Amino acid sequence: MSLILFGLMCLAVPAKVVRIKGDVAEVDFGGVVKEANVSLVDTKVGEYVIIHAGYAIQTLDKKEAEETLEMFREILGDSHA
Amino acid sequence: MKYQYRDREMGERILQKIGDLDLELTLMHVCGTHQDTLIRHGLQGLLADVGVDIRQGPGCPVCVTTPKEIEESLLLAKNGKTILVFGDMLKVPGASSSLSQAKTEGCDVRVVYGVDDGVRIARGIDNDCVFMSIGFETTTPSSAAALKAKTPDNFYVLTCNRLVPPALKAIVQMGEIRLDGLIEPGHVSTIIGSEPYRFISEEYGIPQVIAGFEPLDLLMGVYMLAKQKMKGESKVEIEYTRAVREEGNPKAVEVMDSVFEPTDVKWRGFPVIPDSGQELREEYGSKNARLVFEDILAELEGREFPEPEGCLCGEVLRGIVTSDECPLFGTACTPESPVGPCMVSAEGSCNIVYKYGKMG
Numbered sequence: 001m002s003l004i005l006f007g008l009m010c011l012a013v014p015a016k017v018v019r020i021k022g023d024v025a026e027v028d029f030g031g032v033v034k035e036a037n038v039s040l041v042d043t044k045v046g047e048y049v050i051i052h053a054g055y056a057i058q059t060l061d062k063k064e065a066e067e068t069l070e071m072f073r074e075i076l077g078d079s080h081a
Numbered sequence: 082m083k084y085q086y087r088d089r090e091m092g093e094r095i096l097q098k099i100g101d102l103d104l105e106l107t108l109m110h111v112c113g114t115h116q117d118t119l120i121r122h123g124l125q126g127l128l129a130d131v132g133v134d135i136r137q138g139p140g141c142p143v144c145v146t147t148p149k150e151i152e153e154s155l156l157l158a159k160n161g162k163t164i165l166v167f168g169d170m171l172k173v174p175g176a177s178s179s180l181s182q183a184k185t186e187g188c189d190v191r192v193v194y195g196v197d198d199g200v201r202i203a204r205g206i207d208n209d210c211v212f213m214s215i216g217f218e219t220t221t222p223s224s225a226a227a228l229k230a231k232t233p234d235n236f237y238v239l240t241c242n243r244l245v246p247p248a249l250k251a252i253v254q255m256g257e258i259r260l261d262g263l264i265e266p267g268h269v270s271t272i273i274g275s276e277p278y279r280f281i282s283e284e285y286g287i288p289q290v291i292a293g294f295e296p297l298d299l300l301m302g303v304y305m306l307a308k309q310k311m312k313g314e315s316k317v318e319i320e321y322t323r324a325v326r327e328e329g330n331p332k333a334v335e336v337m338d339s340v341f342e343p344t345d346v347k348w349r350g351f352p353v354i355p356d357s358g359q360e361l362r363e364e365y366g367s368k369n370a371r372l373v374f375e376d377i378l379a380e381l382e383g384r385e386f387p388e389p390e391g392c393l394c395g396e397v398l399r400g401i402v403t404s405d406e407c408p409l410f411g412t413a414c415t416p417e418s419p420v421g422p423c424m425v426s427a428e429g430s431c432n433i434v435y436k437y438g439k440m441g
Contacts, residue, residue, distance in 0.1 A: 012271075041330065050324055052220065053167075053216070061323050061324070069085055071322070072297065075301070076304075
């Protein structure tokens with residue numbers, strides 16, 4: 001958590017959207033809830049977003065996240081193709 | 082699931098596969114968070130063992146900010162303006178001193194986590210506030226969104242924003258370093274997508290992979306580059322598919338482009354790079370600190386701002402020397418007493434290498 005608070009320039013951290021009120025949302029960084037501006041993304045409660053410098057910059061694709069390792073295995077298996 | 086991107090067995094398997102390709106590769110990434118992952122987890126050394134050398138290029142927004150821009154903020158601070166700045170910038174030496182030094186001398190310098198903190202501070206005081214807007218495409222949309230949403234009359238912006246693809250083009254054109262592939266920054270790419278990098282593969286034949294920030298993301302990114310190299314291909318691939326879409330975040334790009342426009346700007350360690358900066362558009366002129374405080378800043382015009390003596394930050398940012406090859410590293414230059422910005426910023430290569438006490 002300390003990393004989030006120190007405000008490293010390009011560090012961005014995933015958080016779950018808990019509540020949205022206009023451009024501002026409450027987002028949950030694994031237990032610590034903070035406010036973030038969500039005006040740059042289309043999101044809804046329950047989705048994960050990437051927060052950078054107080055702004056959500058992109059939504060996270062849960063399906064892609066779950067399938068990433070599967071994709072890795074496929075690519076590795078494909079190495080001599 | 083939580084640590085799936087740190088799975089050791091999978092990591093070893095990817096390294097083995099890279100080794101099997103039996104290639105000698107020099108790669109570059111342009112992101113402090115990538116550097117942190119590479120050094121913190123010892124990947125730099127593991128990759129060197131399988132023939133892959135990775136350099137950090139100009140991927141640290143604080144590090145590439147020029148001494149002149151720091152002098153502009155210092156001059157405004159000394160003329161009574163409240164300076165709002167990311168914490169990483171505080172200790173970076175300009176030509177005369179640093180914002181941290183100015184603060185100890187009584188100037189009003191305040192650390193913010195993001196632009197909205199700055200706007201809140203400005204709302205609470207009467208003094209003129211100048212937000213030092215540093216950052217790549219990851220950060221610039223937030224500055225743009227804040228300006229579009231209305232800011233108080235006493236809130237101004239000193240733009241130091243920069244664009245990544247023009248800097249990559251400059252690195253390639255300078256030809257100082259052989260580049261077999263580029264690991265593109267994941268979070269910049271959440272905004273701009275993959276298209277803005279394509280010309281580098283097409284015109285210069287360099288493979289590119291947009292990678293995430295966990296150890297397996299980076300190892301996989303390297304493997305994908307190695308495979309492109311082996312097959313004689315050069316294209317832009319996305320490894321970080323959970324966050325990066327080909328089209329990026331069009332909403333954020335639209336907001337950014339409606340407030341900022343590209344401009345020629347110098348990067349630390351580089352000459353002026355065409356269309357690599359982001360300046361406020363004319364309709365935001367009343368927010369542009371360089372225009373509003375032109376009279377104060379005029380004394381900097383025409384002056385030269387040399388790099389600190391002996392400092393190799395420029396060479397580190399161009400990837401032609403590694404941090405530990407700089408004679409000042411860890412002796413005359415430490416995080417407590419930094420000579421150059423790469424030792425100050427938590428995204429600077431020297432700071433990261435110093436922190437973990439090793440190159441790999």
